[in-house]
Amino acid sequence: MILDRRTLLTSLALAPSIALAREAASVWTFDFETHDKPYDPRAGHGWEPGPGRLFSVKVPEGDYRVTLDLGGDQASETTVKAEARRLMLESVGVAAGKTETRTLIVNVRRPDLAPPPPNAPGGTHVLLNAREEGSFDWDDKLTLEFSGPTAAVRRARIEPVTVPTVFLAGDSTVTDQRFEPAAGWGQMLPRFFKPELSVANHAESGETLKSFLIERRLDKLLAQIKPGDWLLIQFGHNDQKTQWPQSYAEAATTYRDYLRVYAAEARRRDASPVFVTSMHRHRFDAAGKVVDTLGDYPNAMRETARELNAPLIDLHAMSAVFYEALGPREAWKAFNDGGKDLTHHNNYGAYQLARCVVEGLRANVPALAAHLSADLAPFDPARPPLPDTFALPPSAAASQEAPRGN
Known part of the structure; x- marks a missing residue:
């Protein structure tokens, strides 16, 4: 019917x-x-x-x-x-x-x-x-x-x-955004896998490495994770907020320490941690180059990944290529609320960032990439599909509520 x-x-x-x-x-x-x-x-x-x-x-x-x-x-x-x-x-x-x-x-x-x-x-x-x-x-x-x-x-x-499971731990840019037009890349990710693997997205708006632990979200995830699973970890947007003293994590010290704990807890259960650097926000300079607002956090994650010999997907770097390929005139079309939201994405932006993550898996996590759908053509963030050519039926439920955290 x-x-x-x-x-x-x-x-x-x-x-x-x-x-x-x-x-x-x-x-x-x-x-x-x-x-x-x-x-x-x-x-x-x-x-x-x-x-x-x-x-x-x-x-x-x-x-x-x-x-x-x-x-x-x-x-x-x-x-x-x-x-x-x-x-x-x-x-x-x-x-x-x-x-x-x-x-x-x-x-x-x-x-x-x-x-x-x-x-x-x-x-x-x-x-x-x-x-x-x-x-x-x-x-x-x-x-x-x-x-x-x-x-x-x-x-x-x-x-x-x-089945094997991919667990996601992260913030509002990863989470299953409940209402249109907002979207996180984690809620797009299941589309790119064969029906032989589960994606369990535990990411939530406003989370940091510390709050995710305090709120028992990590406990929930670790209670379900099993040998052979993967844990993708992306935090940084909220960890950097000194105005949030109860959840702030300094890039040079506690942020790295929490990353080590997450990786160690996954490995203790014979699962594989994968680090994902946070994507850029929507900010350009006069020359049309992305302005970095994340400070030392992406590099802290890169260095911790090298130290732990853990795979890393550099979404921070790929998102800069993606946004700059669109340019200041078009990049706003990848963001929530008609581009007024400088952090969170719409369906188009989240979908393309998920494609970036998929390319990172292909390059750096071959055991997980083996589960990707066979119909996926390679994706180049320097040549993304234009926003106006993207079509994904929206969900009927709607809300004016904005995602928490920026």
């Missing part, structure tokens, strides 16, 4: 019989028919209220293989996102009357932590901030979003799976 503007709110749905079959323990299959059924906590599945086409299934925390049969009676083009706008499938075209089967891997998590032993320090939950309340990233559901004016889906099968 095609999801066009006339039928977005009424056409695609579960049949009155709920069209749900539990094939086996922890396996869900759905046939999408003609009658809309909203999400029912008792049934544990259904369409989310509000704009857009978001279908949720209540599942335990973990990784899930989702197999989708896309297509309808008319020609369709479907983009699939998961949880809080994570890009999973991009513009899958299907001819009229045909079906294309695609598979994706979705990570689902809760803020719960295992209780610490009696008289031991710790807590039982990640300390979420107010803007995370109600987010699909932290609830007990797996949520899929079908985007595009002709999006169409016939069936879905959801089953738990154990």
Whole structure:
């Protein structure tokens, strides 16, 4: 069935019989028919209220293989996102009357932590901030979003799976931004991997290496990481803020020490740390060159990576090439809020920065690069696609709330 503007709110749905079959323990299959059924906590599945086409299934925390049969009676083009706008499938075209089967891997998590032993320090939950309340990233559901004016889906099968995982620790420029038009490169990253690997994006707005630890986000991540996984680490934008004394980390000392701790904790669990330098902000000098606002932090990360013999993706350097290729006249089109936001990106900017990260993986993390999608052409940040040629169906949910941290 095609999801066009006339039928977005009424056409695609579960049949009155709920069209749900539990094939086996922890396996869900759905046939999408003609009658809309909203999400029912008792049934544990259904369409989310509000704009857009978001279908949720209540599942335990973990990784899930989702197999989708896309297509309808008319020609369709479907983009699939998961949880809080994570890009999973991009513009899958299907001819009229045909079906294309695609598979994706979705990570689902809760803020719960295992209780610490009696008289031991710790807590039982990640300390979420107010803007995370109600987010699909932290609830007990797996949520899929079908985007595009002709999006169409016939069936879905959801089953738990154990696969290698890429964990992301970072700030607002990495996180799954909840609302349009903001986006982080981490929420674009799943689109670039084969459906044999999970991306678990634990990054959050306003975070520093220190606050990420204090809020038990690192505890949550380390509780899930396993041998053979990867941990991508990008901090710096907020660590440099001396006006945030409780989370400030000096580049020459504590910033490097925290990086060593993160890397050591990953390695203690037989996972591989990968450092990612922070991208530039949107500032140019009179000659059209990017102005560096990050001080000693990128170089501190480079030196720590060399010291620890850890792979490094130099997004700081690649972002300068990317912005300067666009130039002052066009670079604002990569940033949030019509370019008024000098730090955070929109879908176009986040997508191109994710492409930069992918190129860094190809060059420096071959074991992880082996999981990249086979259809990816090489990306040159000096020759990016122009912003006006980029098209990604936006999510229906909208907000004027700006990302926290700059």
